[in-house]
Amino acid sequence: MKKKKKEKEKKKKEKEYKPSKELKEKAKEVIKRLKKAYPDAKIALNFKNPLQLLVATILSAQCTDERVNEVTKELFKKYKTAEDFANADLEELAEDIKSTGFYRQKAQYIKSACKILVEKYNGEVPKTMEELLELPGVARKTANIVLSNAYGIVEGIPVDTHVRKVSGRLGLVKSKQPEKMEKELMEIIPKKDWFIFPYLVQAHGRKICLGKKPKCEECILKDLCDAYLPSN
Numbered sequence: 001m002k003k004k005k006k007e008k009e010k011k012k013k014e015k016e017y018k019p020s021k022e023l024k025e026k027a028k029e030v031i032k033r034l035k036k037a038y039p040d041a042k043i044a045l046n047f048k049n050p051l052q053l054l055v056a057t058i059l060s061a062q063c064t065d066e067r068v069n070e071v072t073k074e075l076f077k078k079y080k081t082a083e084d085f086a087n088a089d090l091e092e093l094a095e096d097i098k099s100t101g102f103y104r105q106k107a108q109y110i111k112s113a114c115k116i117l118v119e120k121y122n123g124e125v126p127k128t129m130e131e132l133l134e135l136p137g138v139a140r141k142t143a144n145i146v147l148s149n150a151y152g153i154v155e156g157i158p159v160d161t162h163v164r165k166v167s168g169r170l171g172l173v174k175s176k177q178p179e180k181m182e183k184e185l186m187e188i189i190p191k192k193d194w195f196i197f198p199y200l201v202q203a204h205g206r207k208i209c210l211g212k213k214p215k216c217e218e219c220i221l222k223d224l225c226d227a228y229l230p231s232n
Helices: 002-015 019-036 050-059 065-078 082-086 088-097 101-120 139-151 163-168 178-188 197-205
Strands: none
Touching: 019 178, 019 197, 050 065, 050 101, 050 139, 065 088, 082 101, 088 101, 139 178, 163 178, 163 197
């Protein structure tokens, strides 16, 4: 009984989450500084159409964008349509994407997703969050990336490794779960900045806010950062 009561109280607190005015102002200042530091921030994955972006984003799970771009350079010459991926030999497709890691699972996701695209959407990538989330291998991060970059539809904020890391260190979010983090970020970041925010953070995460050894002394956000520790 006590456990159920605690769970109810926890859910109630999550529902009642309302960020402070100070936190919203902090988020605005973070974005302002990052925009100045990284004026050319954009998605790092190379793609020419919605299908290529969908496949590249699935491949990017637990893999660097640089590696994905190396793989898709040849992959997209071999598989040009959703039908090509749907009809691909699973073992051959897995071999083609092997260097991205978790390649057997990713190959299954891509083949299965493209089969649905062919059967249900005439080989086209759908334009709604609900439809995209029905595809194997697609969660909110992937769906957000495809919708915003391929169709200009911004429904949320994709939460990747850099967004989790930097947002957490800055104290912009409390949760460590991607979907909850997304909701918290959507509460404090102006909607007009939802699209650019993850790419600003990625640029900063790659250059300054590194995983193991962040360059805190060089950071333009150190006075705003909860994790900043001045060097002795």
